[in-house]
Amino acid sequence: MVTRSKAHAHQCHISLKPIDPTEPKSMKSALQNLHWQQAMRDELHALHQNKTWSLVPRQADMNIVGSRWVFKTKLKSDGSIERFKARLVAKGYNQLEGLDFHETFSPVIKPTTIRLVLSLAITKGWSLRQLDVKNAFLHGHLKEVVYMEQPPGFSDPINPTHVCHLHKAIYGLKQAPRAWFDRFSSFLLQIGFYCSPADSSLFVFRSSSHTILLLVYVDDIIVTSDHPSHLSTLITKLSSEFAMKDLGPLNYFLGVQVSHFGGGLFLSQHKYAKEILAKASMTDCKPIGTPLAQKHHLQLEGGPLVNATNYRSIVGALQYLTLTRPDLTHAVNLVCQFMHQPSTTHFQAVKRILRYLQGTVDYGIRLLSxxxxxxxxxxxxxxxxxxxxxxxxxxxxxxxxxxxxxxxxxxxxxxxxxxxxxxxxxxxxxxxxxxxxxxxxxxxxxxxxxxxxxxxxxxxxxxxxxxxxxxxxxxxxxxxxxxxxxxxxxxxxxxxxxxxxxxxxxxxxxAVSKDVFHRFRSKLGVLPPPPSSLRGTDKDIF
Missing domain, CATH: 3.30.420.10 (Ribonuclease H-like superfamily/Ribonuclease H)
Structure with a gap:
């Protein structure tokens, strides 16, 4: 009997394909486009304005790290082009521990903390604002002596053989995230904030008249307060110290689309979910009601092996999707257990998750006010x-x-x-x-x-x-x-x-039955985009 799985067996070999083939892969191809030429000039202008380095003669005993250009098309939440970004990146893998870097760990905000603060803000009716730091890592001061090659294609005409002695951190350096966080957190402490012992990326300002909460995830920042006027004052202070961009009310953060409705906030990764399906060539697959078969019997021995790189890429992408999709958590956790040696059976399980995602691609989690x-x-x-x-x-x-x-x-x-x-x-x-x-x-x-x-x-x-x-x-x-x-x-x-x-x-x-799965999924607040008139209370849980 020719079953559907046999007829479409070739679909097991899902391959990730790039979403945007227009991004240049080399500096030579980037120089042929005016948009990318201007993007590189803007990046160099920011680096020179920030006094990121000074040119010094090359010495034989220097450990010099390379540099390269990275190009990225920045998109808005609706998929349209926002801007073209060219970034000069150091080849940090050439750094030597103990010589040009020491500590590298930098804390980032936990997803649970983000959801808790958003839930608190929407419940209390506080305003939510989003900030972005332009070239955030460039603000960090380096404690170590680091030398870097001059930017490819933009060497100094007078001193073409000199190297860059870095005074500020630059993207690609192992200690760059830590240097930026140290600089930013020190400034917040100076203006009266204190760091939460429970989450070191949450900063709190409390006085008798108002409260301000600030969340930091590398260079993306969320601020909320019970008095909007104090938010404007804070943004002014931050902008005086850093190249800060006020993005207005919170609507798109870490790939999560945040939409307001009559009953609260709706968090979804609709755009990201569609990208996963497109990368896996599953945009036209048939939807299914649950992400995991009730009697799946997944175990280590699962038939012939498949391409582990593709498997890990898809499963890794699905892991980030659980930021707003708790209904996927168990299924993704299960397929993650076979990363080291995935087989066709495990890949079929991943395909089922993608088929479930196809039918619920616009779903997200609701936070009720x-x-x-x-x-x-x-x-x-x-x-x-x-x-x-x-x-x-x-x-x-x-x-x-x-x-x-x-x-x-x-x-x-x-x-x-x-x-x-x-x-x-x-x-x-x-x-x-x-x-x-x-x-x-x-x-x-x-x-x-x-x-x-x-x-x-x-x-x-x-x-x-x-x-x-x-x-x-x-x-x-x-x-x-x-x-x-x-x-x-x-x-x-x-x-x-x-x-x-x-x-x-x-x-x-x-894995549970379809009816039980759908009932519990709604209890978790994972639902399609809500109408603006939705209302809810704690009674909805039971």
Whole structure:
């Protein structure tokens, strides 16, 4: 019998293809276009104006890193061209640790923090503004001595053999993100902000009259305040120190489209999802109702091997899509477990995710304005769900009022000897996330009088959270036992039972039927673009 899978077997070999073939691949081809010529001149003008380097004679004992041009067409959220960007980049892979770089780590804002702040702002009716720093990395001061080749095609006519002694950071250097963050955070601390201990990329300014929250993700910035006039004052201060561009009300951030409607905010990655489908040559595929077959039986041995590079590219792109699509989290987590040696069976699972994405390409997550600021969560586990290792899968989702702000699906690090143990370990993971979110809310000045509630559908695990008797069967999970038990005993966490048919976290642990999947998906707030008159409350969750 010639089945559909056999007839279209060639579709397993999905290949990523570039979206925009017009971007030049070399400086020679870029010089043939007036747009790119001007873009390179603008970049050099910014570098010279910023006094990024000074030319010095070349010495034999110098470690000189190369430089090259990178070209990118910047697009608006609707896909139209915004501008042509040419960037001079250092070949940082030529740097030597201990000589021209030391520390490189630079913090970036967590997605959960972004969703929490957006939920808080929309609930309280605060204005949201977006800022962009032009050539952000160029503002960072270098502590090390770094030498770089002159820009290709733009060598100094008087000193063509000289090299650039860098005084400021430049894109491509290993320490550039850290240098920029140090410079920017130091300035914020000088003008009265303090850094949140729970998330070092969240800065808070609080006074008796107003509050300002600032989120930093490299050179993209979100600011919100209970007084719009103070936002304008802050933007003026930032612009006096950095080349800052005010992009107005928040509408497009880190590839996420933010649209306002009558009931709150709608976050979607519609444009990014379409790009994934286009890169994978799946724009004309037939949609399907769920991203994972209910009886998929995915395991390490899955038939003939396929091109691992293509597999990793597609799955890596899908990972970023889970920023606004919690309904994809478990399926993407599952296919990520076969990155090292993907087979045709695993690729078929990826194709199914893409087919599901085709039917829900415009879906996103809603953050409702008519919501409380109560923190609660759901945790669940699929006991011994992995056929290869017999390890369990942890899943949880956490709400701030009516809005889902955090979710996860991950394999547990050890084998659980019972379903109660697996559920208890899942509760420990959810409790840790709830604890962190409690600290984050406290940094924002929002201390709740009631403790967060964690819902679980396993009565044995719930009994373990309140029973002070140390049973023999639980002594090997002492660490998690003490963590959850002490939180409950201290009143910092409340655990409650929820029926399995209302356990939303079930979506993050295993494949479920289509009806159950769609019902839980709507509870997570993953829906199509809303009409402007939509309203919602916490009651929508149950």
């Amino acid at each position: 008519h919501s409380s600021l109560t923190l609660y969560g759901f945790s669940d586990a699929d006991w011994a769900g992995c056929p290869d290792t017999r390890r369990s899968t942890t899943g949880y989702c956490i709400y701030l009022g009516a809005n889902c702000i955090s979710w996860a699906s991950k394999k547990q690090v050890t084998v659980s000897r019972s379903s109660a143990e697996a559920e208890y370990r899942a509760m420990a993971s959810a409790a840790a996330e709830l604890t962190w979110l409690t600290y984050l809310l406290r940094d924002l000045g929002l201390s709740s009088h009631s403790s967060p509630v964690l819902f679980c559908d396993n009565t044995s695990a719930l009994h373990m959270t309140v029973n002070p008797v140390f049973h023999a069967r639980t002594k090997h999970i002492e660490l998690d036992y003490h963590f959850v038990r002490e939180k409950v005993a201290a009143g910092a966490l409340t655990t409650r039972y929820v029926p399995s048919q209302s356990q939303i976290a079930d979506l993050f642990t295993k």
